[in-house]
Amino acid sequence: MIQVLVPSQLHAYTGGVSRLEAAGSVIAEVLDDLDQRFPGLKFRIIDEQDRVRPHMRLFVGKTAARDIHARLRDGDELLIFGALSGG
Amino acid sequence: MSDLLIGTRKGAWILRDEGERAGWRLEGPLFLGQIVNHFVADPRAPHIWLVAAKTGHLGPTVLRSMDAGETWSEARRPPAFPKADDPANARAVSHTFWLQPGHASEPGVWWAGASPPGLFRSEDNGEIWESVAGFNDHPMYTEWAPPGEGTPDGPLLNQIAIDPRDAAHMYLATSTAGVFESLDHGANWAPLNQGVEANFLPDPYPEFGQDAHFIALAPTRPDRIWQQNHCGIYRLDRPGTRWTRIGKAMPPDVGDVGFTIVPHPRNADTAWVFPMDGTDVWPRVSPGGRPAVYRTIDAGESWTRQACGFPAEQAWMTVKRQAFCADEGTPLGLYLGATNGEVWASADEGETWREIARRLPEIYSVAAAPRA
Numbered sequence: 509m510i511q512v513l514v515p516s517q518l519h520a521y522t523g524g525v526s527r528l529e530a531a532g533s534v535i536a537e538v539l540d541d542l543d544q545r546f547p548g549l550k551f552r553i554i555d556e557q558d559r560v561r562p563h564m565r566l567f568v569g570k571t572a573a574r575d576i577h578a579r580l581r582d583g584d585e586l587l588i589f590g591a592l593s594g595g
Numbered sequence: 596m597s598d599l600l601i602g603t604r605k606g607a608w609i610l611r612d613e614g615e616r617a618g619w620r621l622e623g624p625l626f627l628g629q630i631v632n633h634f635v636a637d638p639r640a641p642h643i644w645l646v647a648a649k650t651g652h653l654g655p656t657v658l659r660s661m662d663a664g665e666t667w668s669e670a671r672r673p674p675a676f677p678k679a680d681d682p683a684n685a686r687a688v689s690h691t692f693w694l695q696p697g698h699a700s701e702p703g704v705w706w707a708g709a710s711p712p713g714l715f716r717s718e719d720n721g722e723i724w725e726s727v728a729g730f731n732d733h734p735m736y737t738e739w740a741p742p743g744e745g746t747p748d749g750p751l752l753n754q755i756a757i758d759p760r761d762a763a764h765m766y767l768a769t770s771t772a773g774v775f776e777s778l779d780h781g782a783n784w785a786p787l788n789q790g791v792e793a794n795f796l797p798d799p800y801p802e803f804g805q806d807a808h809f810i811a812l813a814p815t816r817p818d819r820i821w822q823q824n825h826c827g828i829y830r831l832d833r834p835g836t837r838w839t840r841i842g843k844a845m846p847p848d849v850g851d852v853g854f855t856i857v858p859h860p861r862n863a864d865t866a867w868v869f870p871m872d873g874t875d876v877w878p879r880v881s882p883g884g885r886p887a888v889y890r891t892i893d894a895g896e897s898w899t900r901q902a903c904g905f906p907a908e909q910a911w912m913t914v915k916r917q918a919f920c921a922d923e924g925t926p927l928g929l930y931l932g933a934t935n936g937e938v939w940a941s942a943d944e945g946e947t948w949r950e951i952a953r954r955l956p957e958i959y960s961v962a963a964a965p966r967a
Binding site for chain 1: 650651652653654656669670671673676677678679682685686688
């Protein structure tokens, strides 16, 4: 399982939960798993061309990830952040 | 009786009519922090409300209420372009800008316009949206919507209008190529811009390339199209194909630049505009700091200033495309929302105005919603 950090911008989907587990061997599968449980969540992060949206940031551990097909290992941590927008 | 649905850069609000347009109660916020470009009720089913939303971080979505705002859900498939084989042509909806209830004969059908210019259709009250290939995959698409061009808010497909006599007859307006017409339910589109200026292009009267800020059909004479364009106010009476610049009759010191135009729902010769300063660096505020609407009752032959109630000086208001509307009352009620967060109302067809809300975030849309 993958440990996922969900940012405040998405708490409306997760009922306020910021840390949870999801299944998947690549980032896209983890996001699909989350989207199954919290419908609509994935499209707010990833556009229709499978690109991470401009003001969202994904990290696997401490490594930035822009490719949602990047592989994950069991126990990895996927961190989702909203970054550098607002005001 | 109508309520007002207010979309802002920071969420949505509802102004409840507390009795014959004499008192208004502000409810909200809904979706605080979401950028709400359009908040619309369905005239065919007034309990159905749709909201076009995104945030600074999160991608776009459509929020839906089937019970006049009591409960909300999210579109299962928001407007989105098809997955592209070629990454160079991979378009993604930045935001949905315009929500259009479909023809009266097609309950449940909605249309949406997006940035970058995109046309989308739903058959289930906004739950599932499909890309309309007739526009989005048209061989001329990249000419009509050149990548990277557009308004400060991005290039827009900013209006959709449907002929009330024929669901297959549609118009749309874009910020990149002007007005288009479809005679086949959106399967194909052709430019409709003869006579409309584009003073920012080498050819100032091109086949397409104009910035059509707003179009509206006269409800009692749908062959009449009003247009507030980047370069002036126009009218087109079909089957004619050449627009007439009726804004030439506006006072020269006011000009005929603005974002929106509101036709009278019962009188095809009457419409209102909210002019803004289009000189020099295009300040896009009330000329001279003296806000006013201008009304024509003779199809644009002449215009009358209506400013009673607005500040007489130092009021630099900007009213955006979706932020000026009418109700169905007699006399007609008019409502506008400004980017300074004020909502103004007239219960006498523009003769007098009063502020009915203030200190809201930057207002993007104001729509009258008949009480469900």
